[in-house]
Amino acid sequence: MAEAVGFIGIGIMGKGMCNNLIKGGRSLIVWNRDTKKSEELAKAHEGKVTVCKSAAEVVQKCTLIYSCLSTLEASTAVWPEVQEALSAGKMFVDCATLTPERMAFMAGAASAKGAKFLEAPVSGSKGPAEAGQLIFLTAGDAACKEASKTDMEAMGKATFYFGADMGKGSKMKMVVNMIMGVQLNACSEGMALAEAMDLPVTDMIEILKLGAMNSPMIGLKCPTMMNKTYAPAFPLKHAQKDMRFALQMGDDVGIALPLAAASNEEYKKARQMGYADDDFSAVAEASRGANGAKKQRTS
């Protein structure tokens, strides 16, 4: 039987990942801030899950540890005890989407303690996490990458490794999310224009699906934009934050990104209109402008 591995952070993403690790034959040693989620997991997989009292305990008990905390804030709050607990031989794989700089900082700290570190942000949301269809965008320690290979195959459908340069996994994640944000915003502008000219939007979506632009995103998001149903799969404020990071990266390397810049302002406008916690497809309301729905400002 495969050795137990650690898992820190059993949220929307983490839960699906844990299920797939267990399905792949692992037993887990876990911690989550909200203990209820850890216990649910333990209950669902009897005998396979050990619940710890702290993230540090997870690190102490395992050689290979996965972490999937949802925000930079959560990650920053937990890290100090993790760092404290790391020691020679430990391997830490961080699957969160943080900044390249934060990943580099943690890798540096891990290295100072003799531990190995792999950044491994994932592309894909709740559905792919549950289905074991995530894409891992990894960079950092090669041995750590080898050690997590089978686990990533259990959790995902593809793994990319960008070499030892810490931060490249996070950078790729943000490039991809930037493209996604602009492409969705392109659809929302087209839809707002079609609506204003009294063209049938259902037909517009059908035409897009029949042509070169057909993508899962169009099938998934165009209807939510048309129907103004913005239940958050990917919260708008996070999409906008990733866009801002991408712009910052463009700034660092001196690449102008006029579309991303224009799109970032649209996401900000939607945020200002009160859609920060809705799905990022709510950028459609910014595109609709004075024709759009009005919402009380929530953030």
Added chain:
Amino acid sequence: MAEAVGFIGIGIMGKGMCNNLIKGGRSLIVWNRDTKKSEELAKAHEGKVTVCKSAAEVVQKCTLIYSCLSTLEASTAVWPEVQEALSAGKMFVDCATLTPERMAFMAGAASAKGAKFLEAPVSGSKGPAEAGQLIFLTAGDAACKEASKTDMEAMGKATFYFGADMGKGSKMKMVVNMIMGVQLNACSEGMALAEAMDLPVTDMIEILKLGAMNSPMIGLKCPTMMNKTYAPAFPLKHAQKDMRFALQMGDDVGIALPLAAASNEEYKKARQMGYADDDFSAVAEASRGANGAKKQRTS
């Protein structure tokens, strides 16, 4: 056997459409400015194609006439003799991508002569034209629409009818092309950013193809942008012209289109750099900016 129909304009698109009409059982009465193309068609389908000396002759000999001239200029040059030849009972189906205003003008003139008019711009380029996989975006006379139904099934995979309001077919075409232009430009920005950060672009493309943004366009155009091979499938100057028309339509109905506006300037920049006659994916050179290829200005 089905009645012969007229076909004016045997260019890149028209040729494929004619082949599929004949395959569907029609015989054709055709005219093309360059006679050679008409004769090639006649030779390829012995006994099925009658070559005329003028567009007017086509109109005189047929009840149902298709026209597929490639530009507004070509269409405007041929129209006067067509208009002259139109008479009560004639049905004219225009498959070109012109402006809504031009379509309305021709429909008005046809109507004044007692003829029926259908605008039917197509979505799809050379490949879909040959494969009988075009999408027809039609508006105008309903009887004309019925009369061309079987033919459109032979030439395409879907037909949309937006009612009697002349111009709606052209408007939908431009909305769709606007979305396409912005989405491609989103990819080119992402690619330029990835390149500047030394991220592997082949991996970026692979990641896009594995995720929610996967589309035929990404599979087709990202590699041409990466390899800087811009053989024109859809000339950049035409893509930019359609973007400009879409912006004009947004102006007419009072919808702000900040992404399309930013993107239009990028396509203009690529035009200024000398890529007017290359494929519209050459917008990648504008995204690359000072890192990009330089070309002698051609337009």
Added chain:
Amino acid sequence: MAEAVGFIGIGIMGKGMCNNLIKGGRSLIVWNRDTKKSEELAKAHEGKVTVCKSAAEVVQKCTLIYSCLSTLEASTAVWPEVQEALSAGKMFVDCATLTPERMAFMAGAASAKGAKFLEAPVSGSKGPAEAGQLIFLTAGDAACKEASKTDMEAMGKATFYFGADMGKGSKMKMVVNMIMGVQLNACSEGMALAEAMDLPVTDMIEILKLGAMNSPMIGLKCPTMMNKTYAPAFPLKHAQKDMRFALQMGDDVGIALPLAAASNEEYKKARQMGYADDDFSAVAEASRGANGAKKQRTS
């Protein structure tokens, strides 16, 4: 005493210009669609103003004719009878802001009748028109330019002549208005940002006035934006139209204008919000976004 000259169009601008021509020693032969304005002018300057029944009559009675119709529509409506009445030796000076193409068309028609034509759009609004402080941006016939020299000195403070190339006066006008529109929009963004951060806007204006950006526009328009008093000195819909023309000109010559493009969308957004007929400083409401005033849509 100086020979009488013709004047067509006694609107906001024309009235001030006529007063200054008379003050300069001219007697006038005038026509205006609304006869009341012609008669008021005649009454104010007894013995100096002859009121005509048509624009054609003005042309017939004078050698040198000024025209200052406020819109392309007004100009297009009156032109046919003017064209009909033009003959060898007549000199026609058009002070309206039209398109370069329209100016070229009228110059061509005048030339065909043996007449001379000067385009002479003015920079400056009601106040400068009354004060004889306009700026004339002229192009076209040189003799015509010489003949109107003294009159332009009476009506304005400067005259620029861009040679025989018809359209260059109108082009310069639009370049200048484009810069103005973007600069004002820059102020409105700064103000919206200052407001949102609870910085005192009166101080912001004061600081701008003390520094390198101090301009009459800042002194005039920043307070109206702050106080949301948008009585139209220059209607927003006209400012947006000029921006659109400038973008079109950029398109023609292949110059990307990303700021003007972004700004045009903001003016469109303000139009969509209902500020079409207000002063163009109402673009501030677009900048304020969801924080801004709401208005019923008027156009």
Added chain:
Amino acid sequence: MAEAVGFIGIGIMGKGMCNNLIKGGRSLIVWNRDTKKSEELAKAHEGKVTVCKSAAEVVQKCTLIYSCLSTLEASTAVWPEVQEALSAGKMFVDCATLTPERMAFMAGAASAKGAKFLEAPVSGSKGPAEAGQLIFLTAGDAACKEASKTDMEAMGKATFYFGADMGKGSKMKMVVNMIMGVQLNACSEGMALAEAMDLPVTDMIEILKLGAMNSPMIGLKCPTMMNKTYAPAFPLKHAQKDMRFALQMGDDVGIALPLAAASNEEYKKARQMGYADDDFSAVAEASRGANGAKKQRTS
């Protein structure tokens, strides 16, 4: 005779400010990283300037200390020893342009040591610094503000005080610089368009100077853009950095700034073209695009 005050940082700005403080009757206790500049100042004003070996020494010897370090890096490097030396009763006035957050951090640290802190970034460059024509944008400790009142009158022509909220001075500075950057970029776009249409740029500048947009900036910067002489009065990379900060502030408060966003990308493009260390009017080369001058990339 007035009490001696401290001055840290005798760069382009600091030198002029020191001269004016001495002219106003102060004697100074100074420190500068490059000792030569301190000694030059001492030599120029015999008996009025005491040169210290460290910034800490300046703080120890004075009650009221001014600091004017040119960058966030320089400020961050010197601060620790300043902080160490601060004690109850000391008053520290920081005239650098840093971030609101950095100002708040230093104010907090000063407060913890019992010292008083005033942020006082200046609007104005080398010329105004020499001429005693700076504008102080202050926030923070009111007593500190009172104590520096006479000195600011010696160094500047106006002082604004935005209350105790630390950061508001820096925020106002960035709002003003954002407007400046966009307004200049508006001019550069207009100029690029005028050039491309063969309109005389000298006339364009003249017309701007005769109209509502006339400002010192237009008189100063339009000629440098026309002549492509970009000796740095305000380095482009600093202008772009301020624009980025302003965008970040807009992000924080949820205000969309589409023009600033578009302009930021233009400044980045100019940076990428190699103009980072030239004057910010070199953004004109980005506006000129493929028509522009090419430079080796310097940053």
